[in-house]
Amino acid sequence: MSLKGKVALITGGSRGIGRAITLRLASEGADVIINYFRKRDTAEATAEAARNKGVTAHIIKANLAEAEKIDRMFAEITEKFGRLDILVNNAASGVARSAMELDTDGWDWTLDINARAPLLCAQRAVPLMKNGGAIINISSLGSRLVMPSYTAVGISKAALEALTRYLAIELAPRGIRVNAVSAAAVETEALKLYIADPHLPRPLVTHTPAGRMVQPEDVANAVAFLCSDAADMIRGQIIIVDGGLSLTSLGYSAPDSSEGGKSAVP
Amino acid sequence: MSANPSVEETVKKIVTRIVRKPESEFQRSATFQDFKADSLDVVQILVAVEDTFGIEIQDEDLKSVSNMESFIACIERKISEKK
Numbered sequence: 268m269s270l271k272g273k274v275a276l277i278t279g280g281s282r283g284i285g286r287a288i289t290l291r292l293a294s295e296g297a298d299v300i301i302n303y304f305r306k307r308d309t310a311e312a313t314a315e316a317a318r319n320k321g322v323t324a325h326i327i328k329a330n331l332a333e334a335e336k337i338d339r340m341f342a343e344i345t346e347k348f349g350r351l352d353i354l355v356n357n358a359a360s361g362v363a364r365s366a367m368e369l370d371t372d373g374w375d376w377t378l379d380i381n382a383r384a385p386l387l388c389a390q391r392a393v394p395l396m397k398n399g400g401a402i403i404n405i406s407s408l409g410s411r412l413v414m415p416s417y418t419a420v421g422i423s424k425a426a427l428e429a430l431t432r433y434l435a436i437e438l439a440p441r442g443i444r445v446n447a448v449s450a451a452a453v454e455t456e457a458l459k460l461y462i463a464d465p466h467l468p469r470p471l472v473t474h475t476p477a478g479r480m481v482q483p484e485d486v487a488n489a490v491a492f493l494c495s496d497a498a499d500m501i502r503g504q505i506i507i508v509d510g511g512l513s514l515t516s517l518g519y520s521a522p523d524s525s526e527g528g529k530s531a532v533p
Numbered sequence: 534m535s536a537n538p539s540v541e542e543t544v545k546k547i548v549t550r551i552v553r554k555p556e557s558e559f560q561r562s563a564t565f566q567d568f569k570a571d572s573l574d575v576v577q578i579l580v581a582v583e584d585t586f587g588i589e590i591q592d593e594d595l596k597s598v599s600n601m602e603s604f605i606a607c608i609e610r611k612i613s614e615k616k
Contacts, residue, residue, distance in 0.1 A: 305579065305580075305583075305589070305590075305591075306591065306592070307589055307591070308591060328589075330580055362571075362572075362573050372573060373573060376573055376577075
């Protein structure tokens with residue numbers, strides 16, 4: 268699954284799932300452009316980890332809620348690389364509010380970053396994908412399932428999944444594959460923002476047939492596959508990475524790991 | 534130590550615009566909580582301040598921030614480090 272010689276932009280690529288994707292694509296030989304929002308030190312550290320894999324890594328600060336900043340980011344990419352082969356729309360933000368508490372500021376912020384920015388990035392990336400390419404959008408199960416205080420993010424992810432389908436058809440003649448990876452709750456720092464109860468992850472584990480929570484590397488593995496030519500006939504699909512969680516019914520418990528039911532962490 | 538008036542005025546405009554309060558309610562002793570700023574407000578304030586002054590404020594920098602006076606001092610420190 269070599270991505271050697273490819274240039275990949277990973278939005279929000281410095282930490283959590285984004286970092287895992289950045290390092291996985293770097294491991295496959297892709298030069299990586301890491302977009303970050305505010306934490307330069309973290310972005311530098313991820314870039315250094317990517318460089319240690321023998322690829323070029325470049326960081327760009329940009330607040331994706333602003334179209335002008337997205338323009339500047341792509342101007343820099345055009346100047347430094349002149350091309351792009353892979354776009355991973357991973358950056359996400361959002362306010363944790365119920366529908367009745369959600370105000371217009373929170374709605375705009377969340378939708379601008381999670382749904383509008385992937386469209387704007389795709390519009391600016393496509394002219395740089397002269398030899399075709401791949402666009403991967405990172406979604407979550409909250410696009411279909413109802414989770415506490417996840418209203419704005421869930422809605423934005425539903426929009427992102429619809430965008431995935433529209434882009435996949437529109438860009439197919441250009442040799443650009445567009446797909447999404449949708450994950451269950453992934454064990455990252457961001458998860459803590461939505462889970463006040465520190466004991467809550469346990470039910471997530473016991474209700475997941477695979478017997479463990481999704482790790483950032485699980486998502487990165489799916490992204491790397493979708494970036495490869497092996498995924499050429501997968502278009503506009505939402506690949507769910509959840510260890511089977513979304514298929515289970517209420518009251519399901521994963522088999523005891525002593526019975527050999529637990530899968531290995533990647 | 535008195536704050537740079539232009540920095541303070543700019544911060545006052547940014548903060549009160551985002552938390553939707555009249556500039557007359559801005560006090561150096563006020564905290565973000567006093568303005569009823571939620572986490573999104575704080576992020577938007579930081580982004581606006583960084584863009585306006587051409588600085589980057591890291592989480593480490595915010596450890597010394599307890600109210601508007603120390604926030605302004607933090608911004609002035611970052612501006613002077615840039616020069």
